[in-house]
Amino acid sequence: MKMQDDRNLSSFKSTFVFGTATAAFQIEGAANEDGRVDSIWDRFCAEPNNIVNGDDGLVACDHYHLWEKDLQKLKDLGVDAYRFSMAWTRIITSTEKEISQTGLDFYQQIIDRLHFYQIKPFVTLYHWDLPQYLQEQGGWLNRDTAYQFAKYADVVSSHFGNQIHTYTTFNEPWCSAMLGYLHGIHAPGIKDRKQALQVAHIILLAHGLAMPLLRRNAPMAQHGIVLNMGPYDAASLSEQDQLAAELAESENNDWFIQPLLEGCYPALIQEIYPDELPDIESGDMDIISAPNDYLGINYYTRQVICHNPSNVTFTYDSVTPEEAEVTAMGWEVYPAGLTQLLVNLNKRYEMPPVYITENGMASDDDYDEVLVNDNQRVKYLREHLYAVADAIEAGVDVRGYFAWSLLDNFEWSEGYSKRFGLYYVDYVTQERVPKLSAHFYKDFIRRARSR
Numbered sequence: 001m002k003m004q005d006d007r008n009l010s011s012f013k014s015t016f017v018f019g020t021a022t023a024a025f026q027i028e029g030a031a032n033e034d035g036r037v038d039s040i041w042d043r044f045c046a047e048p049n050n051i052v053n054g055d056d057g058l059v060a061c062d063h064y065h066l067w068e069k070d071l072q073k074l075k076d077l078g079v080d081a082y083r084f085s086m087a088w089t090r091i092i093t094s095t096e097k098e099i100s101q102t103g104l105d106f107y108q109q110i111i112d113r114l115h116f117y118q119i120k121p122f123v124t125l126y127h128w129d130l131p132q133y134l135q136e137q138g139g140w141l142n143r144d145t146a147y148q149f150a151k152y153a154d155v156v157s158s159h160f161g162n163q164i165h166t167y168t169t170f171n172e173p174w175c176s177a178m179l180g181y182l183h184g185i186h187a188p189g190i191k192d193r194k195q196a197l198q199v200a201h202i203i204l205l206a207h208g209l210a211m212p213l214l215r216r217n218a219p220m221a222q223h224g225i226v227l228n229m230g231p232y233d234a235a236s237l238s239e240q241d242q243l244a245a246e247l248a249e250s251e252n253n254d255w256f257i258q259p260l261l262e263g264c265y266p267a268l269i270q271e272i273y274p275d276e277l278p279d280i281e282s283g284d285m286d287i288i289s290a291p292n293d294y295l296g297i298n299y300y301t302r303q304v305i306c307h308n309p310s311n312v313t314f315t316y317d318s319v320t321p322e323e324a325e326v327t328a329m330g331w332e333v334y335p336a337g338l339t340q341l342l343v344n345l346n347k348r349y350e351m352p353p354v355y356i357t358e359n360g361m362a363s364d365d366d367y368d369e370v371l372v373n374d375n376q377r378v379k380y381l382r383e384h385l386y387a388v389a390d391a392i393e394a395g396v397d398v399r400g401y402f403a404w405s406l407l408d409n410f411e412w413s414e415g416y417s418k419r420f421g422l423y424y425v426d427y428v429t430q431e432r433v434p435k436l437s438a439h440f441y442k443d444f445i446r447r448a449r450s451r
């Protein structure tokens with residue numbers, strides 16, 4: 001075991017960044033304080049039956065008030081970086097483009113404290129919480145929202161400039177487009193492929209429009225985008241399953257990465273869904289495919305795909321292999337898929353440097369004044385860190401890894417029922433308790449550093 005540790009830890013160069021990640025809506029709470037306005041998620045939570053137990057983001061982890069304690073935990077873990085998102089709804093509070101100094105000040109104190117701790121701020125501008133006032137004007141179906149996003153990116157980056165080490169325009173556009181507009185389980189809860197593909201296009205356009213502004217305002221920072229990806233394996237060797245897996249991969253991975261890296265959408269999807277393709281204006285693809293300094297990849301699991309003509313939406317199903325170990329989300333634990341994904345992307349695309357910007361798992365953690373023994377998470381993290389090391393050894397330029405998440409938090413449609421944190425959160429007392437995985441991660445980072 002020790003030998004294997006040594007082999008893998010030596011793949012993490014001294015410049016490799018270890019971090020943890022969170023997102024504004026999932027942890028901040030203070031939804032009605034200091035001028036914050038509603039986002040689409042506030043509205044979605046307020047409608048019945050959208051969220052498990054009727055949970056919402058009104059209080060969440062109360063990070064808005066407890067941020068100092070939470071950042072202290074980053075210091076305790078010994079991470080190099082902290083990935084968090086800013087809430088657009090705290091910063092630009094109306095259609096009249098009112099900029100909230102209070103909102104900017106909230107994030108300034110976080111950045112100052114991170115610098116004091118020598119922790120690099122990785123800031124995501126959009127982690128799904130579109131201001132409701134923009135939704136009322138069509139949201140991501142309205143091209144103008146892309147221009148509004150560029151303005152917001154300009155406001156943030158001209159204010160913080162190079163104080164932010166790494167800017168991310170969007171976290172997981174797939175979720176905003178596909179979960180929000182095709183599966184209908186995320187805000188705003190629509191089920192329509194044409195709209196989903198249109199939303200994906202407008203979000204990618206927004207990314208492209210923001211990039212030159214970010215570069216101008218923060219020339220020393222890194223700029224890019226984060227995609228959630230995983231391998232799509234066929235459930236069998238049958239031709240139908242193989243084709244279904246290819247389709248699923250094109251629709252879910254390539255639809256997002258190919259326009260960014262090659263300036264076009266996958267041919268297979270254009271062939272299969274000719275009537276559902278987005279409206280694209282001249283020049284859009286050049287804007288979308290401007291170079292990125294890095295690509296963030298969020299990896300949780302793989303998909304095993306089988307052909308199913310009776311599924312009218314997809315013609316395929318995602319199945320869980322019988323023998324698979326799963327997490328509390330029901331997601332297969334499949335660390336080899338991370339190496340497989342990275343190596344295959346590296347072969348298929350001319351990849352910029354990569355950060356694994358999220359990786360982690362939900363488990364049914366419980367705390368009763370004794371250590372939270374999240375052994376499954378410890379094993380999950382260890383094996384995925386080794387999978388990253390394997391990809392580095394296979395020649396992929398991976399520069400960092402962020403555990404999702406620092407804290408248990410609001411897991412979107414699952415509310416607070418799913419716990420992904422390294423720190424357990426008692427939502428009644430707002431006490432935070434380090435789980436075994438926090439101790440593991442701290443030790444892993446220390447060992448990687450002390451080689």
Ligand code: IFM
Nearest residue numbers: 023172298358404411420
């Ligand atoms: O909690 C989410 C996060 O907001 C985005 N990536 C996946 C995580 C786990 O589902």
